[in-house]
Amino acid sequence: MYSFNHQLPNSVAAASSALGSADDGKFLAGGMTLLPTMKQRLASPSDLIDLAGIGDLVGISDSGDGVVIKAMTTHAAVAGSSVVQAKIPALAALAGGIGDPAVRNRGTIGGSVANNDPAADYPAACLGLGATIVTNKREIGADDFFTGLFETALEEDEVITEVRFPAAQKAAYQKFENPASRYAIVGVFVAQTAGGARVAVTGASQDGVGRISEMEQALGGNWSADAVANIDVPADGLNTDIHASAAYRAHLVTTMAKRAIAAAG
Amino acid sequence: MPTVSMTVNGKSVSADVEPRTLLVQYLREHLSLTGTHVGCDTSQCGACVVHVDGVSVKSCTMLAAQADGAEVVTIEGLDDNGTLHPMQEAFRDNHGLQCGFCTPGMVMSALDLVKNNPSPSEQDVRDWLEGNICRCTGYHNIVKSIQAGAAAMRG
Numbered sequence: 001m002y003s004f005n006h007q008l009p010n011s012v013a014a015a016s017s018a019l020g021s022a023d024d025g026k027f028l029a030g031g032m033t034l035l036p037t038m039k040q041r042l043a044s045p046s047d048l049i050d051l052a053g054i055g056d057l058v059g060i061s062d063s064g065d066g067v068v069i070k071a072m073t074t075h076a077a078v079a080g081s082s083v084v085q086a087k088i089p090a091l092a093a094l095a096g097g098i099g100d101p102a103v104r105n106r107g108t109i110g111g112s113v114a115n116n117d118p119a120a121d122y123p124a125a126c127l128g129l130g131a132t133i134v135t136n137k138r139e140i141g142a143d144d145f146f147t148g149l150f151e152t153a154l155e156e157d158e159v160i161t162e163v164r165f166p167a168a169q170k171a172a173y174q175k176f177e178n179p180a181s182r183y184a185i186v187g188v189f190v191a192q193t194a195g196g197a198r199v200a201v202t203g204a205s206q207d208g209v210g211r212i213s214e215m216e217q218a219l220g221g222n223w224s225a226d227a228v229a230n231i232d233v234p235a236d237g238l239n240t241d242i243h244a245s246a247a248y249r250a251h252l253v254t255t256m257a258k259r260a261i262a263a264a265g
Numbered sequence: 266m267p268t269v270s271m272t273v274n275g276k277s278v279s280a281d282v283e284p285r286t287l288l289v290q291y292l293r294e295h296l297s298l299t300g301t302h303v304g305c306d307t308s309q310c311g312a313c314v315v316h317v318d319g320v321s322v323k324s325c326t327m328l329a330a331q332a333d334g335a336e337v338v339t340i341e342g343l344d345d346n347g348t349l350h351p352m353q354e355a356f357r358d359n360h361g362l363q364c365g366f367c368t369p370g371m372v373m374s375a376l377d378l379v380k381n382n383p384s385p386s387e388q389d390v391r392d393w394l395e396g397n398i399c400r401c402t403g404y405h406n407i408v409k410s411i412q413a414g415a416a417a418m419r420g
């Protein structure tokens with residue numbers, strides 16, 4: 001790992017301005033993505049602006065019609081939260097399936113959402129439930145937040161402070177996971193929401209997480225696994241790697257969608 | 266260089282370290298606690314698992330600076346004046362190790378599991394060990410060891 005300065009600001013405003021003044025700064029949350037990347041010298045920021053010193057970025061609350069999860073809340077805390085388990089059990093289960101216990105003890109929702117790894121789990125939940133990502137500057141709907149592979153609408157010095165998830169009438173997440181890392185080879189989050197059915201897919205597309213409108217329309221009139229069973233997702237634009245070909249991923253999208261709908265009940 | 270201070274196995278320690286010092290480097294190279302191992306550079310193997318403020322973490326993926334002020338327990342902190350911890354004893358009794366490289370991480374992960382789940386099923390143990398890789402044993406005796414260690418700890 002190349003050397004860097006470690007800064008520990010005690011407010012979001014101070015963190016944002018520290019990033020603004022750094023040569024090439026990066027926020028540090030759980031470090032479960034950033035530190036391995038730096039160890040492999042794929043990133044060499046001049047400054048790590050550690051968000052752990054900001055008291056107000058951890059916690060989960062019930063917002064009445066959903067849950068609010070602050071950015072530095074760990075995956076383990078979300079998985080174990082009685083509030084999340086009661087309001088959106090699919091989200092608690094998703095958090096409990098990220099990586100392994102030691103990763104879940106450090107990794108945070110803010111870091112996962114900001115990173116937008118094309119195989120990560122939380123982006124599928126954000127898009128599937130229609131979450132709102134709140135920063136120190138504005139509120140961004142999930143549909144506008146995830147803009148591509150490892151790309152988001154965030155500006156350089158913008159800090160995610162919390163993610164607001166509306167509860168759904170029904171929701172479930174199913175992933176076909178890489179057995180070594182547990183990242184999604186294909187993961188599908190389905191939800192029946194006040195605004196209609198939503199189907200979000202992670203792991204599959206070269207553009208990162210996205211929705212499948214054809215499946216959403218089919219589910220609008222008939223919430224059942226059968227409704228999507230004959231929808232063939234084109235393999236064009238899907239990832240091919242050592243884990244799975246694009247054609248196999250296309251097949252998995254429909255299979256995981258069917259399983260998720262069945263699991264949602 | 267910034268100073269980091271923490272409690273390691275009950276003792277207060279403090280040192281000036283470069284910000285890029287990983288917790289595992291600090292433990293091994295500054296404190297000579299070489300029981301915590303490094304088996305990969307991808308944060309996947311779990312040979313480096315220690316407890317920080319009571320929960321298991323991969324010390325290869327945490328800066329020493331992030332553990333400033335924390336309570337750290339390593340494999341060296343488990344024995345009671347030379348008497349092995351029941352979980353360590355269970356690994357010995359059940360042939361839960363061959364080369365032993367993964368063992369410190371396995372034991373530390375196991376203890377984090379039984380803290381919240383004192384009677385883990387075989388499946389609970391296998392799921393929990395997702396982030397701990399063993400190249401030797403095939404896991405069977407590790408799972409047996411952890412269940413036996415948990416039983417011994419229940420008394």
Ligand SMILES: Cc1cc2nc3c(=O)[nH]c(=O)nc-3n(C[C@H](O)[C@H](O)[C@H](O)COP(=O)(O)OP(=O)(O)OC[C@H]3O[C@@H](n4cnc5c(N)ncnc54)[C@H](O)[C@@H]3O)c2cc1C
Nearest residue numbers: 029030031032033034099107108110111120121160182183
């Ligand atoms: C072995 C292993 C297995 C894993 N398996 C999975 C898996 O199955 N599924 C999955 O989804 N993920 C997986 N992960 C990734 C894990 O979930 C990470 O915790 C997560 O992607 C990043 O969160 P973090 O808090 O560690 O962020 P960091 O690594 O600290 O930061 C990641 C990025 O986000 C930025 N950032 C962090 N917080 C904020 C914020 N509040 N505002 C703005 N920017 C911010 C940082 O600057 C950095 O660019 C795995 C990781 C490992 C090491």
Ligand code: FES
Nearest residue numbers: 304308310311325
């Ligand atoms: S050395 Fe830490 S996970 Fe492999």
Ligand code: FES
Nearest residue numbers: 363365399400401
């Ligand atoms: S005993 Fe050799 S790696 Fe597990």
